[in-house]
Amino acid sequence: MKISEMEREEYVLPGNTACQGCPSTVALRTVLKALEGNAVLVIPACCTSVYMGPFPHSAIGVPVFNTAFASAAATASGIKASFELQGKDTEVVVWAGDGGTYDIGLQALSGAAERGEDILFICYNNEMYSNTGIQRSGATPYGAWTTTTWKGKREHKKDVSELMLSHGIPYVATASVGYLRDLYEKVKRAREIRGFRYLEILAPCPPGWRFPMDKTIRMGKLAVESGMWILFESINGEFRFTGVSKSIAEGRRKMKSLEEYLLSQGRFSHLKPEDIAEIRKYVVKKWEKLARLEGEVDAAIAKFYV
Amino acid sequence: MYEVEILTGNETAAYAAMNSNVRVVAAYPITPATPVVETISKLVESGKMLAKFIRVESEHSAMAACIGASAAGSRAFTATSSHGLAYMHEMLHWATNARTPIVMAVANRAIGPGWNIWADLGDSLSQRDTGWMQFYCSNNQEIYDTIAMAYKLAENRKVLLPAMVCYDGFVLSHTAMPVELTEFGDFLHEYEPVWKLDAEKPFTHGNILPPEEFAELRHNVQKSHDRALKLMHKVEEEFYELYGRRTPLILEEYKVEDAEKVIVTMGAIGSEAKVAVDSLREKRVKAGLVRLRCFRPFPEKQLKELLEDKKIYVFDRAISPGSGGPLYQELKAALASTPIKRITPRIVGIGGIDVTKRTFERALFERKIWIKEVIS
Numbered sequence: 001m002k003i004s005e006m007e008r009e010e011y012v013l014p015g016n017t018a019c020q021g022c023p024s025t026v027a028l029r030t031v032l033k034a035l036e037g038n039a040v041l042v043i044p045a046c047c048t049s050v051y052m053g054p055f056p057h058s059a060i061g062v063p064v065f066n067t068a069f070a071s072a073a074a075t076a077s078g079i080k081a082s083f084e085l086q087g088k089d090t091e092v093v094v095w096a097g098d099g100g101t102y103d104i105g106l107q108a109l110s111g112a113a114e115r116g117e118d119i120l121f122i123c124y125n126n127e128m129y130s131n132t133g134i135q136r137s138g139a140t141p142y143g144a145w146t147t148t149t150w151k152g153k154r155e156h157k158k159d160v161s162e163l164m165l166s167h168g169i170p171y172v173a174t175a176s177v178g179y180l181r182d183l184y185e186k187v188k189r190a191r192e193i194r195g196f197r198y199l200e201i202l203a204p205c206p207p208g209w210r211f212p213m214d215k216t217i218r219m220g221k222l223a224v225e226s227g228m229w230i231l232f233e234s235i236n237g238e239f240r241f242t243g244v245s246k247s248i249a250e251g252r253r254k255m256k257s258l259e260e261y262l263l264s265q266g267r268f269s270h271l272k273p274e275d276i277a278e279i280r281k282y283v284v285k286k287w288e289k290l291a292r293l294e295g296e297v298d299a300a301i302a303k304f305y306v
Numbered sequence: 307m308y309e310v311e312i313l314t315g316n317e318t319a320a321y322a323a324m325n326s327n328v329r330v331v332a333a334y335p336i337t338p339a340t341p342v343v344e345t346i347s348k349l350v351e352s353g354k355m356l357a358k359f360i361r362v363e364s365e366h367s368a369m370a371a372c373i374g375a376s377a378a379g380s381r382a383f384t385a386t387s388s389h390g391l392a393y394m395h396e397m398l399h400w401a402t403n404a405r406t407p408i409v410m411a412v413a414n415r416a417i418g419p420g421w422n423i424w425a426d427l428g429d430s431l432s433q434r435d436t437g438w439m440q441f442y443c444s445n446n447q448e449i450y451d452t453i454a455m456a457y458k459l460a461e462n463r464k465v466l467l468p469a470m471v472c473y474d475g476f477v478l479s480h481t482a483m484p485v486e487l488t489e490f491g492d493f494l495h496e497y498e499p500v501w502k503l504d505a506e507k508p509f510t511h512g513n514i515l516p517p518e519e520f521a522e523l524r525h526n527v528q529k530s531h532d533r534a535l536k537l538m539h540k541v542e543e544e545f546y547e548l549y550g551r552r553t554p555l556i557l558e559e560y561k562v563e564d565a566e567k568v569i570v571t572m573g574a575i576g577s578e579a580k581v582a583v584d585s586l587r588e589k590r591v592k593a594g595l596v597r598l599r600c601f602r603p604f605p606e607k608q609l610k611e612l613l614e615d616k617k618i619y620v621f622d623r624a625i626s627p628g629s630g631g632p633l634y635q636e637l638k639a640a641l642a643s644t645p646i647k648r649i650t651p652r653i654v655g656i657g658g659i660d661v662t663k664r665t666f667e668r669a670l671f672e673r674k675i676w677i678k679e680v681i682s
Contacts, residue, residue, distance in 0.1 A: 037505065038505050040503050042374070054515070054516055055516070060510060062508050063505060063510070064508075065512065067370060068396050071367060074332075074366070074374070075373060078360065081330045081332075081375055081378075082329070082358075083378055085358060086379065107363060107367070108363070111363030111367060114363075115361065
């Protein structure tokens with residue numbers, strides 16, 4: 001689709017208190033345009049709780065309900081139940097960081113997904129606790145410096161989008177602020193589906209990742225081009241790679257070097273060659289794992305229902 | 307007009323929620339409150355109760371979902387006990403500041419370790435600073451009536467506070483007695499929120515609140531408690547006129563006027579205390595009873611008026627370690643400015659120890675603060 005066909009109305013207003021180069025504002029702006037403003041946002045503690053601005057002001061043009069860190073998916077479930085009783089078709093959207101998704105929010109997320117709540121859960125993943133000042137999270141990649149991993153994190157990240165695939169929900173997708181049209185289209189598709197939908201957006205954070213603030217979009221692209229972040233979409237169990245990741249998976253495009261992505265960020269500047277080798281191993285395994293998912297449903301039908 | 311059924315305290319709470327036109331229930335099972343959840347599930351699935359029942363994965367989520375439902379404009383209900391209530395703690399504060407008038411049944415139970423599933427008011431009393439109104443019951447009819455009255459108060463535009471309706475685990479939660487199942491249609495209409503989440507009218511709720519505005523919000527919560535206390539008699543009267551049952555919301559007094567020694571207590575042991583008062587009177591001891599129904603807001607003025615010249619024995623089925631019985635502390639503070647010579651603390655019934663009429667009789671004449679055995 002063309003940019004000119006995108007919604008004109010703005011729902012994230014200028015003058016908000018986000019850092020310069022913030023990926024979250026860019027992503028949220030795109031998401032709310034795709035929903036054409038017919039949404040209620042449920043926001044647990046995260047950067048957005050701050051940049052929406054202090055009472056009595058607000059930088060967000062749809063209703064926002066702030067909730068406690070661990071409880072976003074549950075709060076959204078309650079709102080949706082009430083809307084269903086009132087016959088309202090408003091999309092209830094959780095807008096959470098990776099802390100409120102991967103770590104403290106995981107139990108409520110898993111519960112709501114298993115119950116099949118009709119909500120759209122969006123994680124903007126900047127791979128750390130940025131609002132409290134750059135601490136490691138379950139989404140922080142191996143080797144990354146944070147203020148709670150001064151010598152670099154010694155564990156790989158977990159992957160909640162994969163976890164959501166195994167919950168068997170009707171829609172799971174990943175996106176990156178490097179590709180906003182792709183994000184817009186994914187939100188549009190998610191909107192057409194009923195049930196629990198999960199969308200995870202890679203959100204490169206200039207102060208947290210230590211790169212210049214005019215490079216946010218560039219970094220979002222580089223993450224995908226280097227294979228560190230994989231774009232995919234799974235609709236009712238049908239998994240497919242999308243965008244640049246699809247080209248890479250089909251061998252039509254060569255991955256950019258991992259070093260180029262890692263070493264353009266201050267958080268990885270201390271990495272030794274063996275650390276990079278460890279990250280490469282993780283990335284390769286990840287690609288292999290996801291590649292097996294493609295066409296899985298057809299293959300399974302062919303195998304078990306001859 | 308209504309039917310009488312033999313119901314346990316838990317079943318009673320579920321029927322009260324149904325007849326209060328609750329529209330969203332989010333709950334998680336925990337002993338001894340589990341049967342509330344089971345009964346509601348049955349009522350919803352059989353189509354008798356027109357509500358959405360969200361079978362959440364934890365109590366923290368139960369309260370979060372109730373808050374969401376209430377914020378979106380629906381009357382919400384949940385039930386829990388003990389560890390479940392403790393786990394909700396963060397969201398209890400949230401419900402208060404968010405001004406969501408949720409009502410919750412609490413089957414009071416001790417908090418472990420070691421695992422103890424029996425009656426103890428320590429679970430709800432340790433939530434006393436969360437801003438919830440708290441009512442304590444001593445029979446199942448009272449549970450039934452209080453839930454409806456709690457909604458009436460909670461949703462009043464001068465109040466807008468959540469409320470707990472507490473009753474001793476097993477002693478009431480699992481004991482069946484006759485309950486008049488009044489329909490509350492005339493008393494409680496469909497919930498009409500002052501504000502609700504609506505995509506047509508966007509606003510941001512709960513964002514950063516600078517110090518002065520936050521102090522204003524907290525002051526308003528306090529003023530709402532004061533107003534709730536003033537409204538209680540009106541709510542009682544309205545309820546009485548409609549249904550002919552006088553269910554006091556603030557306190558029940560029994561033979562207090564000419565009494566010298568007055569027992570002050572809350573919850574199920576309040577019924578036993580009444581029996582003890584009669585028994586003591588037969589032995590020519592001028593005993594009386596104040597059974598507190600409402601712990602938050604704390605009815606300081608009413609208690610002062612009643613107890614000014616009495617010898618008071620406070621029976622707490624809870625302990626705030628390092629200080630004493632919560633009711634004792636509060637009452638002592640409330641009566642600090644009156645010439646009270648003696649106000650005596652007693653700790654009874656901890657972890658489900660049975661409290662008999664003999665417990666009260668003996669406690670009035672012994673010096674022991676703690677009673678840790680069943681006195682039969």
